[in-house]
Amino acid sequence: MVRLVTLIAVSLSAAACNNGDGQQTGFSSSITTVPQGTSSSGSGTSSSTSSSNGSEDSAAGSSASSDSSTSTTSSSSVPDLGTIPDAGDGPPPGCKGKVDFLFTISSAPTMEVKQARLKASFSSFMATLESEFADFDYHILSSNTSGFWGYPSCVGCQDVCEDLPEYPCGVSPEPCDSIRGAGVTYPIGKHASNERCELASGLRYINAGQPMLEDAFTCIASMGINGADGVAETTVLALADDLDGPGGCNEGFLRADALLVVVAIQDTYDNFSDGTPEDWAATLVEAKGGDADAVVLLVISTDIDLPGALCGNTIGVEHNLRTWTTLMPHSVFGSICAEGYGDYFAAAAAKITEQCEVFAPQ
Template sequence: MRPGFFSFAVLLGLTVACNGGDAATGFSGPSHPGVTTVPVGSSSSTDAMAESDSSSTSSTSSSGWSGSTSTGQDGPKLDMAVPDAPPMPPIGCKGKIDFLFVISAWGGMEEVQKQLSDAFPIFMKKIQDQLGEFDVRVLSASPTGAFNMDSCSNCADAEDCTYNAKPPLCKAELDACDTTLGAGVTFPAGAGSANRRCDFYGGHRYILGEDPMFEQSFACLTQVGINGAVPETAAGMVHAISFELNAPEGCNAGFLREDALLVVTLFDDGYDAFSPGTVESWAQSLRDAKHDNEDAFAVLAFSTDIDAGFGNLCNPFNPVEDVNPLRELADNVAHGHFVSICEPSYAEPFESFVDEIVMLCENLHIPQ
């Protein structure tokens, strides 16, 4: 659905966008309330003496104390309630951010992938500059659960291949996770991709922030190429954060951390018509992964904006009425934004996201 005429530039920057943004400009999303904590309630009691004129008194001070006193045959009594507990201060994520990408390898996505590869490290550097501490993990989840290298002519080690051989004769030794929906991609295959096994520091299916070759690893991870496999972008996200894949023996073991902010970025130039479930079920999977804490995750969805009416960026003279499900997903969570994938530059959307990520990180409440 994405026409071939648009181009992309390097992304960078910092202003938070709010709900109700102009769809034609590509950036929209709900407002972002601050983190709140409900204090523990207090109670008071009164005692009365039935056979005297004296009576108990109760009072509540501005500090939240409440109580009563009485005097009886057994001596004075003091009945005071526990004071209101002050709100617990947020622990914060201490720089821990789990970045999850789901990137379609369908249609005209190759140029989008290149721009993402060039620009995202700059975006993360801006976050790091504001947070000080920075402990990131970056995973690119498979949106297909398929390995599509048609022939060894695409293999990065083609000289070692047999003519017209099929994988794994291209030295592509695959494991079960290479063909698992939502598993971290470590062997991107197809036209325009790395077409080799990404050698990530630490041996995981995701990148660690301390990877000495971070930018090269990120380029390998995000250039998933054009392999013709039908994407299930939202489903890839759902599986990537599932308990099954994040269990100790799962494909993504160690990626999703309890004390980290989760930042999801989706790239799909279509309507994601193939992911099972509903928009609400996709959103609920995020809430389940972060213990129903809406302030523990954020979503940035890049997709076609042909549902934005005349003047949209992707097909300005032929809009459609059906709302893009990925736009609905972004609107369905507290910290979600939708961006037209046909924006000539991704700099402003990513810039606008920096402040919000920093705020969420600093105010993150860790489940006890």
């Protein structure tokens, strides 16, 4: 009898343990890499390529077995354990196709060709995600890296403004147009959109159901080459409470039940953004309630710090943007000197699909 009671207690304990979700979340500072477009299982292996830096950890599954044989002991001699409590249905379902995309794009003078590659990669990226999610529900925000309206040097130069698309004479700016980190709806500068983008949402970001999505994205992503960069710092500003909270320029962009995908594009190391890569990584995790598994980071930047780099070689430099990706467990790094960025977006799409399945909304 003692042995039977002990066996029942052990079986109940094992069942309760096996109903946990087994997920491991939190911020990891280990510097490991994952091949582009693939994922790793377990924390004991890592591999490296020049186009994907980051690490993905998943808890190893465990199983418990119990003795299925029956006993002929009379019911009067077996203690009444009552109704076995329901362990529940496990964690809530994943993001169900809800994804918040934050693009932060440098407008340095050398970025014209790189911005064109970004826009050329967008349609296939979104098409891939639409095929993965039956109800793809997206927010897409392109954050303001400059923090000013037009070129300050052109203010008051009405006689020549007509020839300078960098400054839209006769157009009154909206309050959020000159706030760094706010969603861009009127990109200004040489090779920029230089017009108010038509967003069906009436907000400073695109949402699901946007007619002519590719045209709308092209408009907000055509940042031009007005000389602004600092993509990491701008990303931090875009996610701050004063912009994303009630009454802020980006109000409603960041949703608690959506996966956050950050795409940062700059052709230098970004060594002038405020803070450190550790600070930037902590900001992304904090934005999702401390859940690092709710964030995917794609950085496209120079790769000259690596042997055989597409951008040439300057080994040994401190590359803050690369470090940022290594600190995030679900990230992709791509060379900005590649002829196209389709492969990097495909790798990011694979990570988005994987993480959307395990993401437990807070």
